[in-house]
Amino acid sequence: MMFNCVKNFLSRLRTLLLFVLALVPITEVMAHGERAQEPYLRTRTAQFYDVQFDRSKVEVNEEFTITGRFRLMQDWPDAVSLPETVYMSAYAPGPVITRVESYLNGIPARQSFSDLQLGRDYEFKLVMKGRVPGNHHIHPMLSVKGSGPLVGPGVWIEVTGSKADYRQEVKTMTGEVVENLDTYGVSRALGWYAVWIVLAAFWLAFWLVRPLLIPRWIVLNKGREDLLVSGRDLAVGIGLGIVVIGITFGGYAYAKKEYPYVVPLQAGTNKIDPLPELPSNVAIKVVNATYDVPGRAMRIQAKITNNGTEPLHILEFTTANLRFINKQAPGASAAILRGAPTDTVARGGLTLSDARPITAGETREVMLEASDVLWELERLVSFLTDVDSKFGGLLFFSAPNGQRQISEIGGPILPTFIQL
């Protein structure tokens, strides 16, 4: 009864708070501040690619899966801690979705991983479950100890239904079936808190019902301390102390008996090997790179050598989750996978000075132009204020046989503030 009253009160309070917030003029709520991260963190650390969400709308309790890969860039910024300890997860506005399972290169990712290698690729899989109804922006995320979260591309996931229906069942190794993890052990804990609060309330009430401050202060100054703490007070105090110690150690012994099999919190990191190195027959040397501030365009002049036996098309340039796809290249239509985030795919695509495929053994100097307002929207132009003005990204190539090759591209970049 009491619990229901409190629950109703909290529910009404929440409604009131949401109502007040609704009055605040907010034009757009864009997820969780991933745009606020400095550009060098996003362009030169982990490059996410092939990210897919298997659905965009789920019921409460319904699962969905996020899969994809990321490359840890060779040109890792000096200002960012190396990925010596990382944690793979999903980025969400609180537990509106819950984690069911997570894997990095097929290894369970409940705990952190150590010693990831630069220049290598890793594959993740996150199985999540709807919990709180609403429209939520969800990303894959790699947290790097000492640096913080590196966020992959996100999508809006709509969760429908009622939060009250959410259940997360867990079976313990002692055979107990916990029907809902949300409420596990709560009533027991509240009961024990109540025991301690009652004991404290008794002790405080024992003193507070008597004249308190001014009379006691006067009496103490008069030297009549004997009136302030009597033998009866001492007896009650000692009695209460014995009760407290008895409950403490009696309760401890009872808890040990009630839960004979307990384990410490599980900590420590797992080691993991990167994915096998993909064959790459491409060598890239950046001649120069500029960023046209008023034109919102990155232009990269690069010498590209095809050391393979097949002609290669430049398929895509990706950095900081922005994707610039060369629409003329074979495989361009298939480059955007089903369920892939599309908010950060540049409409104009990637423009090349020479769109012909680079033939086997050929070295060609090509100008790549990645022009879009997304640079501005994603707040990536603030790389102009970075301490080392460099860019980084991945360049995808496609062969006529459909095989894809991935190479890193990066180097110094010059901003163009005005057209001279």
Next chain:
Amino acid sequence: MNTKTMSHSPVSTADVVAGSYSPVVQAAGLSPGAARVSRLFDLLVVIAVVLLFTGAIHLHVMLLAGDWDMFTDWKDRQFWPLVMPVVMIMFPAALQAVFWNYFRLPIGATVGAVCLMLAVSITRPMQFMVWTDYPLNMVLPAQMIAGALVMDMMLMIFRNALFTAIFGGFAFAFLFYPSNYIIMAPYYVPAAHQGMMASMADMIGYVYPRSATPEYIRIIERGTLRTFGDSASWVSALFSGFICIFMHYGWWKLGMIMSSATFLPNNKKVMAMMGIRADQKSNG
């Protein structure tokens, strides 16, 4: 003795509430009217103390203990029983000094413990359940009421700051682990997940994502206390008790300093520091 206050007159309810017939009031020499006013003063001070210290001790514990108290999957065998009492004893020790030295009230530590309990009873459900949808079992707080009560008993028995620090401070820390284990025990039950063992606390931490709090950020189960096998908690509790002896004594002294009214001497040097010339007359 003031015989006037002991005269036989009809006893009103207000007098009973004010405790006019208490030997303490009589020894203080307060008239029934003064006793009633002092009772009102008591009430106002109690309200002020509860409001002030509920906020202050909560802020203090959250700043210094933070995640160890915040999250269930931070409450490990080693650091939790060590860090929490050391942080939690500070305000109770200072409050003990104030309540005992000026009023001979052995309730300072309990007041601190109850204020913290009151604060977390408001903040945990509001911040985590109502505002951000986390389950309450993810953010169950530790309680220090058991240790605080025993510390107040020790003060009443010894009536001495040093012995209260030695026995009370130690007991405060040593009782922390068993008195909270009663609450936390279910969260150490093992479960299997993805072929790996996890405690239920680990499971709660895993299932409900804290985006900006990755798993590796937990400072738990580190160090060499494992040489004591599964008794690491008791070693931590003993060590915490040892530290709390000194913490108690230091914070008792700080409580005394902070509750003493001191004034700057109104001499030429101080006036010069305040930018006032010695020969300058005040307009007031």
